[in-house]
Amino acid sequence: MTAHEMNFDGLVGPTHNYGGLSYGNVASHSNSQAVSNPREAAKQGLAKMKAMMEMGFKQGVLAPHERPAVASLRSLGFTGSDSEVIAKAAKDAMPLLSAVSSASSMWTANAATVSPSADTSDGRVHFTAANLNCKFHRAIEHPVTSRILGAMFRDDAHFAHHAALPAVAQFGDEGAANHTRFCRQYDDPGVEFFVYGRSAFDSRYPMPEKYPARQTLEASQAVARLHGLSESGVVFAQQNPAVIDQGVFHNDVISVGNAEVLFYHQDAFLNTESMLSELDSNLERLGGRFQGICVPRDQVSVSDAVRSYLFNSQLLTKSDGSMLIIVPDECRQNQRVWSYLTQLTCTGSPIQEVKVFDLKQSMQNGGGPACLRLRVALNHAELAAVNPGVAMTPALYERLVAWIETHYRDRLCDLDLADPLLLVESRTALDELTQILALGSVYPFQID
Structure with missing residues (x-):
C-alpha cells in the first residue's frame, strides 16, 4: 500500500459542557444543562486514539479551540477586561456565554472537507x-x-487550504460529516460523495418540516469546484428530509462509507436506486467494485439508529483487507442494533469485525466516533510532510494524559462558565498544548 487514511481525532477541550445548543441534534438537546466531566471526556477520546494507533492505523490529534471565545463576545458589544466581559455576558446574556464556551470543535468531522491528491486537478x-x-x-x-489545519499541513507543495464559504444560508457547509469517498486503494482516483439536505435556489427539492437542513447542494458544489474535482469523480445525493426531522442532522448519523463500501440505512436518501447506480458506474469506470450494505428499517429503525449512533461509526480497512467498524457502547446497549451487527459480521459481509468504545461524554452531547475524526488520505510523501507533532505515538499519549490531568476539571455545569478562572485555566492549557503539538501560535490570545 502506497497511501494511508489517517484519522485526526478532535481532542476534547477544557470547557466541555452540555449546553444543548444544537437544535435538531436529539442527544444534545436531551442532555442540556447536565453536569459534564471534561477530564473524563478528554481521556475517553484519547483512549480511542491510542487504541487506533495500537491497531496499526495512522492516527493524529486535532487541537481544541480557545473557550470561552472572548473575542466573539467583544464583537457582540461586551466590553472591559476579559473577566469583565465574561461577567457581563453571564449577567445579561447567559445563552451567549454558553455558546462561546462550547467545546464543539471536538467533532472534527465538521472541521473541513478534504479531497486527496489522487482526485484533485x-x-x-x-x-x-x-x-x-x-x-x-x-x-x-x-x-x-x-x-490549526495550516499548522498541521504546512507544505504548499503537498497541501492547499481554502477559506470557508460565505457565511450565508445559501452556502451552509457542515464539512466531512456530509462527505465521503470511494476508491479501490487510498492513492487511486476515487469518487467523492457529497450529501446535502436542501437546495438554496431550487424549490423543487423537498425540505424537512421540523428541523433545519444544514448542508446545501450549492455549498457541496462549491467545495467540489474549489478542490478541482472532475465531474465524473463526484456524486451529489439528497438526504431524506423525513430522517432529518427524526434527528439525523448530518448524513454521518445515517450512513458511513469507506473504500468501496457504503453502509447506510434504508431511509437515508432520496432517489436511492439512481444514486447507487451512479456510484456503481462511476467507481467501476475507475476499476473499482462498489458495494452497498443497506440496513432494513424493519431490523433497525431510524429512531434506533439515532439513539445508538450505529452509523456515526468508523469504517476502517485493516492491513489484511478486511473491514472493521468502530461503534459507541450505545450500540451494544440497543438490543436490535447489536443483534443486527452480530448478524452482519457472520454473513460474508465485507465488515468482519466490530469494536466498541465508551464515548459517553461525547455521545451525551450528540457526537459519536465518526464525529470525533477527520479523515485524510495521504501518500507516503504527503504523510512525511504532515507536522510530526500531531501524530499519535505512545510518548505523545502519555504526555497528553498528564496534560489533561494537570489542566482539566472533573466537573462543569453552566454556572461554572461564568468563573473567570476557567478562561485562565483554558488558555494556560492550550498554550502548553501548542508547544506539545508543535503548532506555533494559532489561538487569538497568542496572536492578539
Whole structure:
C-alpha cells in the first residue's frame, strides 16, 4: 500500500459542557444543562486514539479551540477586561456565554472537507474549512480551524487550504460529516460523495418540516469546484428530509462509507436506486467494485439508529483487507442494533469485525466516533510532510494524559462558565498544548 487514511481525532477541550445548543441534534438537546466531566471526556477520546494507533492505523490529534471565545463576545458589544466581559455576558446574556464556551470543535468531522491528491486537478490534498453557519456556537470556529489545519499541513507543495464559504444560508457547509469517498486503494482516483439536505435556489427539492437542513447542494458544489474535482469523480445525493426531522442532522448519523463500501440505512436518501447506480458506474469506470450494505428499517429503525449512533461509526480497512467498524457502547446497549451487527459480521459481509468504545461524554452531547475524526488520505510523501507533532505515538499519549490531568476539571455545569478562572485555566492549557503539538501560535490570545 502506497497511501494511508489517517484519522485526526478532535481532542476534547477544557470547557466541555452540555449546553444543548444544537437544535435538531436529539442527544444534545436531551442532555442540556447536565453536569459534564471534561477530564473524563478528554481521556475517553484519547483512549480511542491510542487504541487506533495500537491497531496499526495512522492516527493524529486535532487541537481544541480557545473557550470561552472572548473575542466573539467583544464583537457582540461586551466590553472591559476579559473577566469583565465574561461577567457581563453571564449577567445579561447567559445563552451567549454558553455558546462561546462550547467545546464543539471536538467533532472534527465538521472541521473541513478534504479531497486527496489522487482526485484533485493540481495533485495536492485540498482542505476547505466548514463555515458551520447554521449554529452560532459553531459558526465562530472556522478561522481558528483554518489556522490549526495550516499548522498541521504546512507544505504548499503537498497541501492547499481554502477559506470557508460565505457565511450565508445559501452556502451552509457542515464539512466531512456530509462527505465521503470511494476508491479501490487510498492513492487511486476515487469518487467523492457529497450529501446535502436542501437546495438554496431550487424549490423543487423537498425540505424537512421540523428541523433545519444544514448542508446545501450549492455549498457541496462549491467545495467540489474549489478542490478541482472532475465531474465524473463526484456524486451529489439528497438526504431524506423525513430522517432529518427524526434527528439525523448530518448524513454521518445515517450512513458511513469507506473504500468501496457504503453502509447506510434504508431511509437515508432520496432517489436511492439512481444514486447507487451512479456510484456503481462511476467507481467501476475507475476499476473499482462498489458495494452497498443497506440496513432494513424493519431490523433497525431510524429512531434506533439515532439513539445508538450505529452509523456515526468508523469504517476502517485493516492491513489484511478486511473491514472493521468502530461503534459507541450505545450500540451494544440497543438490543436490535447489536443483534443486527452480530448478524452482519457472520454473513460474508465485507465488515468482519466490530469494536466498541465508551464515548459517553461525547455521545451525551450528540457526537459519536465518526464525529470525533477527520479523515485524510495521504501518500507516503504527503504523510512525511504532515507536522510530526500531531501524530499519535505512545510518548505523545502519555504526555497528553498528564496534560489533561494537570489542566482539566472533573466537573462543569453552566454556572461554572461564568468563573473567570476557567478562561485562565483554558488558555494556560492550550498554550502548553501548542508547544506539545508543535503548532506555533494559532489561538487569538497568542496572536492578539
